[in-house]
Amino acid sequence: MHYLDHAATTDLRPEAADEWLRVAGATGNASSTHGAGQRARRILEESRERLAAALGCEPIEVVLTSGGTESVNLALQGLWRSRAEGRTEILLPDGEHHATLDTVAALAAEGAGVVAIGLDAVGRIPVDAFAAALAAEGVALATALVANNEVGTVNDAAALAASAAAAASVPLHLDAVAAFGHLPLSFAALRGEAPAGAGLVALSVAGHKIGAPAGTGALVVARTARIAPLLHGGGQQRGLRSGTQDVAGAAAFALAAELTVGEQVAEAVRLRRLRDRLAAGIQERVPSAELLGDPDPSGRLPGNAHLLFPGAPSESLLFLLDVAGISASAGSACQAGIAEPSHVVQALGRTETEARSVIRFTLGRTSSDDDVDAALAVIADAYARASGSSIRGR
Ligand SMILES: Cc1ncc(COP(=O)(O)O)c(C=O)c1O
CATH class of the missing domain: 3.90.1150.10 (Aspartate Aminotransferase, domain 1)
Known part of the structure; x- marks a missing residue:
């Protein structure tokens, strides 16, 4: 074949599979205070640090999820539900992944308006049109692909992020699921000196696209982002994603990310x-x-x-x-x-x-x-x- x-989806990296097995064999909930829990917590937080290094962000900004779809949903729904008063429009380029399209469609049923941005003939988001739409009144949030997952066209993510940073209080989510591991990517560099809560505030990635197990992923969420959780419960991960954390998945994802970014x-x-x-x-x-x-x-x-x-x-x-x-x-x-x-x-x-x-x-x-x-x-x-x-x- x-x-x-x-x-x-790509092949599971053998190193990631070994790492998953090694860590999954140990008992312990990373939220427990006893020794077993603390051992799990150490592995989890080390994994978060290694992921942060691979993504160019701070460890606290890494919210572990089940993959790209969850990350995109958390970003878009979370930003929408924390939007500034009086702002209802979502800036949506054509040709986004269904995780984005269908989430925005669901938010439209909650009252969101959609401002569509057409692509050029090669599938790239025109930066001028994006910037002009961001400057309009009433924009609650914007989203864009770093690279299109179908035709592979790479967007000028730095220019898109800079235009969002320039537009007063518009938060931007970037879907980097197709790009991560294939292009150089740094959340901090893309975010630059954007004001609190505006510019690039969230970035989605998925583990199974880079040789980590399916069911792993992350949303990078800037410290100053205003974003409501989808899952409520134990308050793990800054309260943005409650639930017992997948320590073995995090360790395997971190190793796959480190190896992929290194290569x-x-x-x-x-x-x-x-x-x-x-x-x-x-x-x-x-x-x-x-x-x-x-x-x-x-x-x-x-x-x-x-x-x-x-x-x-x-x-x-x-x-x-x-x-x-x-x-x-x-x-x-x-x-x-x-x-x-x-x-x-x-x-x-x-x-x-x-x-x-x-x-x-x-x-x-x-x-x-x-x-x-x-x-x-x-x-x-x-x-x-x-x-x-x-x-x-x-
Ligand atoms: C650009 C993009 N965004 C989001 C997703 C959804 O990711 P997942 O399959 O990990 O849920 C994909 C998956 O193909 C994708 O290519």
């Missing part, structure tokens, strides 16, 4: 080469295939190659690739077995039919030339067969 869907620069070079070879090889074999996202390879996530295959339904291509031993994705939500047209591809100005004819290949730590060769060996045949099946009349 050749796994080219690392953006969905990030060299790994980006390695993945870019593989990714560019894959994209060029596909376009050689399927000349009508079009690479989406930023044509400048450094403007996309290092392991991301997202292609439009005109006339070939995504699900047919995915099926044929899967049968040939290649795991990829359409990069869009799939409910009850029916692939939705990608809202991200449509946000690039593409038609619904085009948005149903895309494949996202994503490479990661265990990817090799062998995986690229295997995909290149079957793509022309898969395309020929898939484009024979109609995508009309649906």
Whole structure:
């Protein structure tokens, strides 16, 4: 099997698995005052420190969660429920992940208004439009992806954060789930000298995207952020996320983060080469295939190659690739077995039919030339067969 869907989830790092097993074997609730509890607490707080170092923030700013979806929900719901009086608008760029879109939709039912920001043709949030929308009256909060998880386009997160810092009292959440481990990332550097409660105040990451176990994640929450919890109870983690903490998960996440961030620069070079070879090889074999996202390879996530295959339904291509031993994705939500047209591809100005004819290949730590060769060996045949099946009349 050749796994080219690392953006969905990537291999558990063996070191993280060992660390999880080692720590999970010890008894103790990190909130207990006895020796066993204090031992657990020490491991937990050391893990928080190591995560903070990997994320460029202070340990106290790391709120451990169950993953990206929970982090995004805590940020958006928490900021909305603590918003300044009279402010109701949420600034929402097109092409965000469903964790964001659906949370904002739920908040709209509570009275939130949505200010949409269109993407440019390569999938990037235009900084000018974002800044102009932030300056409008009544903005309660803003959110943005550091990098788009489907087409891989990297946003100018520093400029987005600076414009939020300049807009009086608008807090910004950044979704770094797709970017963490693939790009240099520092919460403190992005936050800069933003005033209390404004500018970048929250940043989401997920463990399973970097080789930690699924079920681990974090929301970085600035000390001065005003944010209401989703979970009420024992008051753990600054009262922002009550509940007994997952010490083994934290230890495994911290180790995976440390290793991934340490390897990030060299790994980006390695993945870019593989990714560019894959994209060029596909376009050689399927000349009508079009690479989406930023044509400048450094403007996309290092392991991301997202292609439009005109006339070939995504699900047919995915099926044929899967049968040939290649795991990829359409990069869009799939409910009850029916692939939705990608809202991200449509946000690039593409038609619904085009948005149903895309494949996202994503490479990661265990990817090799062998995986690229295997995909290149079957793509022309898969395309020929898939484009024979109609995508009309649906
Ligand atoms: C950009 C982005 N945000 C949020 C999420 C949700 O993260 P999780 O699957 O860890 O809940 C994902 C997952 O694919 C993502 O890519």
